[in-house]
Amino acid sequence: MTEQKEKKVEEIKKEAEAMKKCPVNKALYYIEEFLAGPMCGKCFPCEMGCYEARIRLKKLTEGQGSEADLFALKRIANEMLLSSRCKRGKDSAQFILEWMGTDIYKEHIEGICRDKECTALIEYRIIPENCAICGLCADACKYNAVLGEKKKTYKSGYQPFEIRRKRCVKCGECIKVCPTGAIVIVDVKVKETVGV
Numbered sequence: 001m002t003e004q005k006e007k008k009v010e011e012i013k014k015e016a017e018a019m020k021k022c023p024v025n026k027a028l029y030y031i032e033e034f035l036a037g038p039m040c041g042k043c044f045p046c047e048m049g050c051y052e053a054r055i056r057l058k059k060l061t062e063g064q065g066s067e068a069d070l071f072a073l074k075r076i077a078n079e080m081l082l083s084s085r086c087k088r089g090k091d092s093a094q095f096i097l098e099w100m101g102t103d104i105y106k107e108h109i110e111g112i113c114r115d116k117e118c119t120a121l122i123e124y125r126i127i128p129e130n131c132a133i134c135g136l137c138a139d140a141c142k143y144n145a146v147l148g149e150k151k152k153t154y155k156s157g158y159q160p161f162e163i164r165r166k167r168c169v170k171c172g173e174c175i176k177v178c179p180t181g182a183i184v185i186v187d188v189k190v191k192e193t194v195g196v
Contacts, residue, residue: 005040008038012034012038016033021115024057024104024118025061025115025117035054043086045083046088050092053096056072060073061113062118063108065109070105070106077096078093120188121188121189122186123168123186124184126183127182135151137174142173
């Protein structure tokens with residue numbers, strides 16, 4: 001049974017690495033899957049540490065993290081690494097700590113996701129100068145988040161398309177169909193001159 005759980009932990013690691021680009025998102029995915037499956041819950045540092053780590057990681061990916069969360073996350077992972085009774089708990093702590101030495105976690109506190117994957121920290125914008133007013137982005141959007149009117153050859157005065165931020169679910173379908181590369185992903189909290 002223990003060997004089966006060890007195998008499952010390795011599978012979760014591989015899934016996190018394959019499915020997520022952002023290290024904070026990887027850690028969150030890993031912890032959520034670990035809690036749902038191979039965690040045995042027999043030792044307090046691992047059980048409580050994972051639940052608390054999930055809360056802190058979720059706050060970071062949702063743009064609500066603080067220095068206190070970062071400090072707590074580091075403390076939790078170090079405690080798990082030292083005090084967990086099995087290899088699974090120690091591996092989970094190691095997975096969280098893997099990127100703690102870099103600025104990636106800190107950047108999430110500042111509202112920046114390098115990999116543009118944490119949806120609360122990014123938004124999609126259309127660069128007006130690059131917009132061909134073709135309407136392919138509006139056609140591709142299932143959520144009616146793209147506002148504008150397709151250009152007709154016999155009319156003039158068209159405005160470039162715009163993305164309504166409150167409706168946008170950041171699925172990326174508009175980027176896939178844009179022939180001119182007019183749609184970009186930017187950090188929400190960072191003042192961008194692109195598309196403003």
